[in-house]
Amino acid sequence: MTSFGFGRELVDRAEGAWVYMRDGTRVLDLSGGVGVLNHGHNHPRILAARRRFAEAQRMEVHKAFFSPYLAALSHNVAELLPGDLSISYFPNSGAEANEGAVKMAYKYHGGKRNTILRADISFHGKTLGAGSLTGSAENNFRFPGLPNIVVYPYGDIAALRAAVAAARREDGGCDVYAIMVEPYSASSLRCWSETALRELRELCTAEDIVLIYDEVYTGWGKTGTLFYFMRHEGVTPDILTYSKSLGGGKASISGYTARERLFRDSYDRLSDVILHSTTYYGFGEETATAIEAVNVVVEEDFPGRARDIERVLAPGLERIRQRHPDVVREVAGVGSLHGLLLGGGPKILDLAAKLVPGFSGDRQFRTKLVTLSVIAHLYRQHRIMTYYSPNAENPLMVAPTLMIQKEELEHFLEALDATLAKGLRRLLTSFVREKVAS
Numbered sequence: 348m349t350s351f352g353f354g355r356e357l358v359d360r361a362e363g364a365w366v367y368m369r370d371g372t373r374v375l376d377l378s379g380g381v382g383v384l385n386h387g388h389n390h391p392r393i394l395a396a397r398r399r400f401a402e403a404q405r406m407e408v409h410k411a412f413f414s415p416y417l418a419a420l421s422h423n424v425a426e427l428l429p430g431d432l433s434i435s436y437f438p439n440s441g442a443e444a445n446e447g448a449v450k451m452a453y454k455y456h457g458g459k460r461n462t463i464l465r466a467d468i469s470f471h472g473k474t475l476g477a478g479s480l481t482g483s484a485e486n487n488f489r490f491p492g493l494p495n496i497v498v499y500p501y502g503d504i505a506a507l508r509a510a511v512a513a514a515r516r517e518d519g520g521c522d523v524y525a526i527m528v529e530p531y532s533a534s535s536l537r538c539w540s541e542t543a544l545r546e547l548r549e550l551c552t553a554e555d556i557v558l559i560y561d562e563v564y565t566g567w568g569k570t571g572t573l574f575y576f577m578r579h580e581g582v583t584p585d586i587l588t589y590s591k592s593l594g595g596g597k598a599s600i601s602g603y604t605a606r607e608r609l610f611r612d613s614y615d616r617l618s619d620v621i622l623h624s625t626t627y628y629g630f631g632e633e634t635a636t637a638i639e640a641v642n643v644v645v646e647e648d649f650p651g652r653a654r655d656i657e658r659v660l661a662p663g664l665e666r667i668r669q670r671h672p673d674v675v676r677e678v679a680g681v682g683s684l685h686g687l688l689l690g691g692g693p694k695i696l697d698l699a700a701k702l703v704p705g706f707s708g709d710r711q712f713r714t715k716l717v718t719l720s721v722i723a724h725l726y727r728q729h730r731i732m733t734y735y736s737p738n739a740e741n742p743l744m745v746a747p748t749l750m751i752q753k754e755e756l757e758h759f760l761e762a763l764d765a766t767l768a769k770g771l772r773r774l775l776t777s778f779v780r781e782k783v784a785s
């Protein structure tokens with residue numbers, strides 16, 4: 348964080364798209380809390396729901412009693428999702444949601460299938476299981492994890508088909524119990540094509556493979572539809588995982604929703620009912636908060652807001668790319684999730700990478716330095732907070748809350764333009780000078 352220039356100041360409070368600092372300044376938050384803040388900081392309806400729950404002394408924890416909060420949240424999520432996605436679990440992190448989904452898929456096949464497929468570019472969390480399914484550069488040290496993971500190239504249905512064919516058992520049966528897919532990869536700003544998703548759905552149905560979509564980042568309106576996959580008809584997964592803005596920016600709650608038949612075949616018998624649970628699963632105030640968070644997503648039309656943001660950001664960033672082609676190689680994104688792939692900078696930096704401890708051999712060193720210097724300048728000179736993805740080609744991420752106003756987006760675009768107009772040499776020099784001084 349200190350590399351960006353953040354992390355040395357203390358925050359007083361936050362509201363909407365703004366963070367107010369103790370020194371009296373304020374920062375425009377274009378990070379969107381990395382997916383958590385679709386509702387913005389401290390949405391009044393979220394605060395009120397939590398206050399109501401606390402003041403009425405509602406119950407947080409007791410698995411012996413029926414929880415109306417769990418039932419209502421489950422019901423509402425099922426109403427919003429297509430097909431027969433209707434049975435939900437609510438743990439507390441994206442990684443737990445993905446691990447719960449994978450466990451259910453494995454149990455569905457009664458332990459008879461042993462292979463799971465994940466993409467080369469993927470992010471599913473950092474616990475041992477989810478971490479072993481994560482292919483991002485963030486995960487450069489391999490811990491032990493799930494056995495029999497086969498990696499396929501992101502979005503490549505032909506390669507995936509070949510991987511499934513290669514996982515035939517001697518008796519001719521398919522050995523793949525699940526395929527992990529991010530229909531839109533937030534960390535690399537890539538997507539599966541509609542045709543490929545359709546073929547994937549058909550393949551999984553034909554082979555009885557459990558299709559798991561991870562929409563932990565992209566859910567709850569972020570990309571212009573409730574979930575990214577919902578922009579296409581007929582590509583519904585068997586299990587959907589989500590988190591982040593489900594908690595309205597206040598509650599640590601995630602979820603996964605399965606097709607009813609899948610759930611019943613996996614766990615719906617007395618001997619199996621407690622095979623999967625966690626202590627804080629469905630915790631009272633977290634669940635009550637999530638009910639209100641989902642209400643706000645629907646009633647304040649978050650998908651529509653994301654499309655409005657795209658209408659400003661997509662052409663705005665493209666104009667900036669055209670004005671600064673020496674630095675901005677590419678812009679990509681959807682809804683309120685955008686990024687700029689930066690490049691340029693003197694080649695000598697590649698040489699410098701060999702000398703900087705911890706970076707030797709990092710082919711992305713120059714890109715990272717360029718991107719960090721732009722982020723740092725935006726923060727220091729314009730009080731605007733962005734971030735960069737540590738994965739894939741390290742895009743500079745612009746992923747604001749859905750509550751952001753058009754004028755605030757335009758202010759950001761002007762500031763980015765002014766920053767790049769400084770010239771890379773000056774940006775890099777002042778960034779490196781500041782680093783050396785600190």
Ligand SMILES: Cc1ncc(COP(=O)(O)O)c(C=O)c1O
Pocket residue numbers: 439440441442443445470471472473529533561562563564565590
């Ligand atoms: C797509 C995706 N999946 C899973 C996760 C893991 O979520 P958590 O950090 O809550 O475990 C993330 C977190 O950024 C994510 O973006």
